[in-house]
Amino acid sequence: MKTITVFKGDGIGPEITDAVLQILDAAKAPLSYEIFNVGAAEYERHGALIPDDAFASFEKTRLLLKSPITTPIGKGFRSLNVTLRNKYDLYANIRPAKSNTAVKTPFPNVDIVTFRENTEDLYIGVEYKMNEDTVHAIKLITRKASERIIKAAFDYAVAHGRKKVTCVHKANILKMSDGLFLDIFHTIAKDYPQIESDDKIVDNTCMQMVMRPEQFDIIVTPNLYGDILSDLTSGLIGGLGLLPSMNVGDDYAMFEAVHGSAPDIAGKHIANPTALLWSACMLLEYIGETAIAAKIRKAVDEVLAEKQHLTPDLGGSATTEEYRDAVIAKL
Ligand code: NAI
Ligand code: MG
Numbered sequence: 352m353k354t355i356t357v358f359k360g361d362g363i364g365p366e367i368t369d370a371v372l373q374i375l376d377a378a379k380a381p382l383s384y385e386i387f388n389v390g391a392a393e394y395e396r397h398g399a400l401i402p403d404d405a406f407a408s409f410e411k412t413r414l415l416l417k418s419p420i421t422t423p424i425g426k427g428f429r430s431l432n433v434t435l436r437n438k439y440d441l442y443a444n445i446r447p448a449k450s451n452t453a454v455k456t457p458f459p460n461v462d463i464v465t466f467r468e469n470t471e472d473l474y475i476g477v478e479y480k481m482n483e484d485t486v487h488a489i490k491l492i493t494r495k496a497s498e499r500i501i502k503a504a505f506d507y508a509v510a511h512g513r514k515k516v517t518c519v520h521k522a523n524i525l526k527m528s529d530g531l532f533l534d535i536f537h538t539i540a541k542d543y544p545q546i547e548s549d550d551k552i553v554d555n556t557c558m559q560m561v562m563r564p565e566q567f568d569i570i571v572t573p574n575l576y577g578d579i580l581s582d583l584t585s586g587l588i589g590g591l592g593l594l595p596s597m598n599v600g601d602d603y604a605m606f607e608a609v610h611g612s613a614p615d616i617a618g619k620h621i622a623n624p625t626a627l628l629w630s631a632c633m634l635l636e637y638i639g640e641t642a643i644a645a646k647i648r649k650a651v652d653e654v655l656a657e658k659q660h661l662t663p664d665l666g667g668s669a670t671t672e673e674y675r676d677a678v679i680a681k682l
Contacts (some may be wrong), residue, residue: 353638354383355414358405361390362612363622364418370624370675371416371631377679378647380635385412390420390431390612400431409439414638415605416631419612432598436469441598441605442496443503444469446581447633453655453665454589460565461587464513466504467577469598471496474574492528492573497535503599504571505543515547516540519556519572519580532573557583585609592664595629597637604637606630620670623662625651628678650681 357372359365368386375382387405394400400420409415420431435441444467450459477489504516518536522529533550540548551559553576559566560580564587572580585594594609608626616622628651635644654660660677661667669677 352381352383353414354385354412355416355634356405356408356412357384357386358389358401358415358417358420359386360418360612361392361421362419362614362617364390364420364612366618366620366671367608367622367624367627368416368418370671371628373675374624374628374647374678374682375631377682378643378650380631380643380647381640382635389417391423392421394423401434409603409605413603414634415603416627416634417605417607418627419608419610421612421614435605436598439603439605440470440600441603442468442470443500443599444577444581444596445503445507445599445633446584446594446596446609448581448584448588448594450588451593451655452652453658453661454593456587456589458561458564458587461584463560463564463567463584463587464507464511464569465577465581465584466500466507466569466571467581468496468500468572468574470574472574474578490525490528492531494531494535497532497573498539499601501532501536501539501571504569505539505546508546508569509543513546513568515549515568516543517556517567517570518548518550519553519570519576520550521553521576523552529573536571553580556580560584560587591626592623593625593629595626595633597630597633599637604634606634606637620672621663622671623664624671624675625655646682647678650678653681654678 359368385408389401389405422430447464450461471491473490475491479487508516520529520533522533585591591610596609598605607630632644632647654677660669660674662669662674
């Protein structure tokens with residue numbers, strides 16, 4: 352039995368969290384939970400977006416299932432996600448995008464996992480105003496950060512029986528910065544002879560992705576390209592609704608849906624909990640509970656394929672609870 356920390360979040364967060372925890376229980380996932388209200392609503396109640404005891408729980412369990420949080424506007428808040436990434440050095444942002452029978456797209460064979468470096472590149476946010484008409488921004492690439500994200504991608508490939516890792520870069524122009532990332536990639540690739548490796552320039556990657564997405568397996572890339580490419584992969588599978596993610600470092604791991612708190616449908620019981628549920632499956636796989644994760648994935652696949660209990664975002668009319676019960680019935 353493992354204890355994990357759960358952040359309930361804002362908007363649809365509480366609804367989808369409840370559904371996911373009930374499905375995990377029905378699947379007999381060997382988990383116990385420390386559950387916290389976090390986010391904008393919690394800030395209104397008690398004056399902190401994330402209460403101290405919620406941080407303390409995560410620091411103890413080191414595993415976090417996080418539902419979306421509304422980013423308060425205009426109060427000088429940093430994004431909570433950025434805070435969590437920096438505070439716990441969650442350097443790998445991992446997004447699997449896989450085509451699904453429930454969502455019709457022109458791309459039925461997408462199965463791409465993007466490993467986005469999460470701590471540096473242009474996202475360190477260091478910009479200098481040289482004069483009224485000129486600004487310099489710093490793109491930071493270090494050996495340490497590059498090595499650990501690239502190793503993480505290859506280790507994931509091995510652990511999940513994947514075939515290929517592609518490094519995406521712009522080293523033809525950014526010869527020193529992306530050049531360093533690419534050099535490190537080729538060096539590390541030699542340690543994984545069983546995994547195919549290649550590299551592609553980012554603009555060509557975008558074109559290839561919409562023409563022949565099935566050629567991609569795992570992608571590893573610096574922060575900015577990862578941000579953009581992972582949204583592109585989301586589009587290939589038909590939007591954010593079915594996208595889980597994990598943010599992982601050496602000591603901590605956080606699992607969350609890619610979508611936000613969906614305030615427009617909050618409280619209406621029509622939110623789709625699948626992305627958060629798949630994030631929970633990634634957590635189960637991360638701690639070695641692969642059989643339980645596979646059981647849940649199979650149940651979800653069946654419910655999605657039958658199309659009898661889809662939520663409105665997937666063209667159905669089921670409530671969150673009806674969908675939840677359909678998944679539980681398959682279990
Ligand atoms: P959003 O992802 O919350 O919503 C976009 C559209 O997708 C809406 O029409 C929404 O109803 C729909 N949608 C999203 N998730 C859904 C689900 N599970 N089931 C059914 N429909 C769903 O993006 P938006 O509106 O830009 O952001 C809302 C708030 O969420 C903002 O405050 C934003 O900062 C925050 N946000 C938080 C994230 C996080 O905590 N990880 C990530 C992205 C946004
Ligand atoms: Mg983004």
